[in-house]
Amino acid sequence: MNLLLNNPIANFFDKVGQHLLLLWNSLGYAHVIFTQPPRVIEQCYIMGYRSLPIISILSFFIGAVLALQAGFVLSQLSVLEYIGSFVGLSSARELAPVMVAFLLAGRVGSAITAELASMKVYSEIDALHIMNVSPEKILVMPRLWAAIVLMPFLSIIAILVCWLGGAIIAEFIGFIQLSPQIYWRNLQDFIVWKDVADGMVKAWVFGFAVVLIACNQGLTTTGGPREIGNSVTKSVVNSMIFILFTNFFITRAQM
Amino acid sequence: MGESKQARLRRNILHRDTDVRIDIESVSVSFGEQSVVRDINIAIEPGEIFVIMGASGAGKSVLLKCIAGLLKPNLGIVKINGMDASERETHHEINSTLVFQAGALFNSLTVFDNLAFFPREHKLYKESEIKEKVLETLRILSLDHAAYKIPAELSGGMRKRVAIARALMCEADMIMYDEPTSELDPIMASTISEIIANVRNQFGLTSVVVSHDRDLAYGIADRVAIIHKGELLAVDSPENIQKDPNPLVQDFLNPTINIDDPRFKKLETT
Ligand SMILES: Nc1ncnc2c1ncn2[C@@H]1O[C@H](COP(=O)(O)OP(=O)(O)OP(=O)(O)O)[C@@H](O)[C@H]1O
Numbered sequence: 001m002n003l004l005l006n007n008p009i010a011n012f013f014d015k016v017g018q019h020l021l022l023l024w025n026s027l028g029y030a031h032v033i034f035t036q037p038p039r040v041i042e043q044c045y046i047m048g049y050r051s052l053p054i055i056s057i058l059s060f061f062i063g064a065v066l067a068l069q070a071g072f073v074l075s076q077l078s079v080l081e082y083i084g085s086f087v088g089l090s091s092a093r094e095l096a097p098v099m100v101a102f103l104l105a106g107r108v109g110s111a112i113t114a115e116l117a118s119m120k121v122y123s124e125i126d127a128l129h130i131m132n133v134s135p136e137k138i139l140v141m142p143r144l145w146a147a148i149v150l151m152p153f154l155s156i157i158a159i160l161v162c163w164l165g166g167a168i169i170a171e172f173i174g175f176i177q178l179s180p181q182i183y184w185r186n187l188q189d190f191i192v193w194k195d196v197a198d199g200m201v202k203a204w205v206f207g208f209a210v211v212l213i214a215c216n217q218g219l220t221t222t223g224g225p226r227e228i229g230n231s232v233t234k235s236v237v238n239s240m241i242f243i244l245f246t247n248f249f250i251t252r253a254q255m
Numbered sequence: 256m257g258e259s260k261q262a263r264l265r266r267n268i269l270h271r272d273t274d275v276r277i278d279i280e281s282v283s284v285s286f287g288e289q290s291v292v293r294d295i296n297i298a299i300e301p302g303e304i305f306v307i308m309g310a311s312g313a314g315k316s317v318l319l320k321c322i323a324g325l326l327k328p329n330l331g332i333v334k335i336n337g338m339d340a341s342e343r344e345t346h347h348e349i350n351s352t353l354v355f356q357a358g359a360l361f362n363s364l365t366v367f368d369n370l371a372f373f374p375r376e377h378k379l380y381k382e383s384e385i386k387e388k389v390l391e392t393l394r395i396l397s398l399d400h401a402a403y404k405i406p407a408e409l410s411g412g413m414r415k416r417v418a419i420a421r422a423l424m425c426e427a428d429m430i431m432y433d434e435p436t437s438e439l440d441p442i443m444a445s446t447i448s449e450i451i452a453n454v455r456n457q458f459g460l461t462s463v464v465v466s467h468d469r470d471l472a473y474g475i476a477d478r479v480a481i482i483h484k485g486e487l488l489a490v491d492s493p494e495n496i497q498k499d500p501n502p503l504v505q506d507f508l509n510p511t512i513n514i515d516d517p518r519f520k521k522l523e524t525t
């Protein structure tokens with residue numbers, strides 16, 4: 001029995017099972033978006049408000065640095081106009097969705113875990129059970145809905161700001177000086193809607209997973225207040241591992 | 256699926272005349288190596304005020320959690336009207352509530368919203384009726400001035416009273432109190448005893464009270480159980496238990512203060 005519990009592989013499958021169970025139980029309350037819209041709206045507000053500013057700023061710099069690196073190489077090959085497609089594709093397909101998901105894990109996932117873990121440690125979750133109110137209904141599902149609703153918006157904003165950052169850097173950095181018209185035309189020539197859509201699907205999967213991982217980590221916290229901090233760390237690290245790991249497989253599937 | 260269960264629950268709550276009997280059958284609980292509750296058998300009758308007493312760390316809160324269904328005993332079973340207390344289904348049939356030792360208030364909500372939480376969540380009444388009931392309950396517990404504070408702004412005793420008030424809002428058929436009078440002054444403590452007795456008399460609900468408070472036990476209990484290191488020492492009416500010959504029971508009920516106890520010799524010399 002002990003051998004089974006301390007085995008890392010058994011542990012892994014135990015975790016996977018926990019998440020699936022939590023997901024299953026929460027989906028039973030999917031109707032909260034109709035029956036208790038204020039709860040979902042509140043979570044959307046918190047999630048969007050917390051992450052939108054930082055997502056915008058970081059996306060801008062990701063686009064900027066991509067343009068810088070691409071400009072450096074492409075100027076030596078005298079094909080500067082391809083900066084547009086390089087920045088456009090790499091940010092839409094990879095960097096924007098992954099960075100949005102990372103930021104979500106750090107900014108929103110950590111806050112969710114901290115909140116739910118403290119509710120668990122201070123018996124508030126037990127109090128909910130006693131009152132016959134399931135935590136999945138009032139805590140987990142509204143947050144999952146918020147991720148479902150918000151992720152497409154957050155990722156499209158991130159992609160656009162990335163592109164914009166690339167355009168501005170390409171125009172104003174001395175050794176590049178690419179006119180915006182050429183940048184955007186090249187970007188348009190190479191990017192199809194599917195690229196953006198693929199990026200959004202990724203962000204959507206990651207965002208949902210980040211919230212699920214954060215909720216599960218919070219609700220399974222046991223012990224004293226000290227464990228709240230540990231749980232937050234675990235939640236963020238596990239989310240990031242999940243994001244990078246799944247990213248590979250989604251990318252492969254989207255090819 | 257969600258809706259019909261919700262509706263049934265709502266009906267059960269509003270119905271509120273279920274007789275609840277609790278059978279604790281050979282319950283043992285251990286955490287790792289430490290055995291905390293050992294083979295306890297108690298039958299609690301419908302409408303009874305049953306007081307569980309015992310030294311700190313004796314396992315009272317753990318036993319209460321088993322009754323509340325928050326903890327599954329390692330051995331034995333707690334039955335509520337014949338149904339396993341650790342199954343969620345049981346709690347959909349029988350609306351029970353628990354006053355946690357540490358309150359377990361919702362820290363992000365005001366006192367008012369803490370009290371209104373249960374009726375709102377189960378859509379028991381209109382918002383105006385809820386407001387009326389909440390304010391009434393707060394008044395009984397002298398908490399009217401604290402309605403819009405959050406739990407972090409309350410004193411320990413106030414938090415305890417809010418926890419009791421919140422439990423009273425649940426309109427349960429069975430109520431459990433974990434040390435409802437600790438942290439309270441003697442006047443407030445006797446008020447709480449009166450409330451416990453009153454609620455029982457009014458609604459006939461089964462009440463399980465964990466307490467060290469002898470005044471409460473002698474004043475309102477129908478029966479008292481004494482637990483010592485996880486084992487049941489005695490169960491009897493308050494009158495009989497005071498005459499119990501077991502020295503452990505007598506030590507607990509009538510402790511003597513002995514400042515010359517050899518245990519303290521070390522302290523004095525330092
Ligand atoms: N979750 C837990 N994990 C490990 N040990 C626990 C846990 N909960 C309680 N215990 C242990 O069980 C024993 C009984 O605890 P319990 O809380 O039931 O005491 P109590 O009788 O309620 O005491 P008090 O009057 O001080 O509240 C204690 O020794 C405690 O350390």
Ligand SMILES: [Mg+2]
Binds near residue numbers: 315316317356433
């Ligand atoms: Mg206790």
